Amino acid sequence: MDMQELVKKHIKFTSQGDFIRSVKTLKARYNLSDSEAEAFANSNEMEHIKLMKSKFTSKKSSAKRQGIKFGFKDFEEFYYWYEAQGDRCYYCDTEFALLKKVFAKELLDSKKFNSTPHIERKDSNAGYSVDNCVLTCSLCNNAKSDMMNAENFKNYFGKAIGKFVADLYSDVITNK
Structure with a gap:
């Protein structure tokens, strides 16, 4: 086999x-x-x-x-959903590998967040499901919160956060 x-x-x-x-x-x-x-x-x-x-x-x-509905029917569905998400943040399109390098170089320092992808609900009023969840970076997940819908956040803030991470890694800016 x-x-x-x-x-x-x-x-x-x-x-x-x-x-x-x-x-x-x-x-x-x-x-x-x-x-x-x-x-x-x-x-x-x-x-x-x-x-x-x-x-x-x-x-x-x-x-x-x-008290949030968990709509993934089983581990198999969750596993294949996760694998299909790819290697980039849904909102800012930053590669998770780049974010890992940014945290490793201590360009971002947080006691609460790291480079691990977050499972984020696009609609925070709905549960965890294939249709409502995406993988995000800690910056986007923390910034989006429940104040705006997924598409508005992606369109108005996603690119800016992606540029921030890329510029930070490329030493265009500092964060200290």
């Missing part, structure tokens, strides 16, 4: 319950040899599935605590 097929099967399996990484379980579940099960258990793909499962569980719990 190739890695891509194995990943798809494991996402589906993980969607039905807990994240499992045990070589013994993987071997039995997917009819793998010892070496195949070991390789999959220690793969980057498995680490990514684990990270996504953690994001899913955390967001679902947070939504429940806050």
